[in-house]
Amino acid sequence: MRFAYEISHLLAGVMLVTSFALLYQQRIASVLMAFAAQSITLSLAVAWAAWSEHRPDLFITAAIAFTLKGVVIPVALHRTVTRLGVHREVEKVVGVGMALIVGLALSGLSQALVVKLAKAMPGLAREELALAMAIVLLGFLMMIVRRNAVTQIVGFMSMENGLILAATGARGMPLVVEVSVAFSVLIALFVFAVFVFRIRERFDTIDIEALDRMRGDRQ
């Protein structure tokens, strides 16, 4: 029991670290690599939960996470980036250091919240919840501090990773919901990708600051 706990703690911790890696990386290719690493770690964490807690349905979740978010989406985004021919550096609203500090504050916040709110939960689930919440918040942060449309997609997907981790710990999410969430994320990817191409067509850049500039009549 102790060992099972240590392993799932380790995997959730690695996911949090990759969340910070997403914030730290400056190149789109590295961001996509970090995202793939996070998704694969998520699938490992879910698979471990399935194996150690004898919940075979979670294996399907793990498989979905691995194939869709670990392989298909990063590869698709990578192709998109190469086809768009955008520059390799990611445009940022604030510096890396600032983003990391805010990220730390958010992880501390999620920890404090979970400790306060979920006193009755068993230890392991509470801990996974705290980590998952931190990952969700870091995904939010990533969408806020990065202006590049591709990295915004990555932030969104990373948020979803956090949600799945939380659902695994809370032993609640039925498979139907799981599958539909996975597909809606996939569809979101397509929508995003179409948008990215449209934005590029119109403004010759995927820096979303350009959308602000378009509202020309604002004084």
Place this chain on the structure above:
Amino acid sequence: MIGDLLVQLLAQGTQMFMVLLIAPLAVGVTRRVKARLTRRRGAPLLQGYRDLAKLLRKESVLAESASWLFRCAPYLIFALTWVAAALVPSFASGLMFNWAADVVALVALLGAARALLALAGMDVGTSFGGIGSSREMMIATLAEPAMMLIVLTLAIAAGTTRLAGVADFFIAEPLAVRVSLALSLAALVIVALAENARIPVDNPVTHLELTMVHEAMILEYSGRHLALVEAASMLKLTLYLSLLICLFAPFGMAPAAAGPVGWAIGLAAWTAKLLAGAALLGVWEVSTAKMRVFRLPDFVGIAFVFAFIAILLAYLSRGAAV
């Protein structure tokens, strides 16, 4: 009783002089590995000792504008670093002065040495010294809090900030997968790289770059002063290697009650691990490039982030285990 005390004193003395003796060799190993990996023959392993001996024999040239601080600083830096290096438990955890080997004290000793070095760098008034000092302080302001967080993480796990106590705890504890420890290891490695002015933070072999940090500060030193500063930086490298070994790979270290035989085994294990660590450092330095100075806060900031996550996780898992 007296004999016992004598043996204890001898063991502690051995540790003090072992770190001093092995420090140039460790640097030599790192340089040799780097040279070999870049297909050069490289200097002999004992070059560090020869350099120090040569510098000690040479005349020390002082700038006209140098104050007393410039002359005192090398001795103080050397003494502080040596005390710090001698405090880290190397081959046995039950030595006489181990009660003093507190990580917080260690950080304070190193901080004092760094402050002196930065002051000495600015003392003569050359621009290089000033640049070096200001950069050193920039790195230190990020590395030191990370170091303190690492210390606190270990203190949460082991229940003490005494190094010997932490080492004893990790020897006794069965091997467990602990993400907080892995993170603090990564953070401590980054801090060690930054503090020792190694690649990617600083390049230890250059004297000609505008981006140098450590070398810029000691540019004005010569003769015995330079020998002492160089010896202090070698000691610092040994200290950090020794600290990493003591905290994260303490196997082979003689437990508190061990006698001379245990000490001998511990000494052999420690020497082997230290030289292996120095060789690993060489491999690492060959395989990475130096970073831009403006990226350094991000890199050292990573250590802080890791240490923070580690302490968060340590706190969480403690709350969960209760």
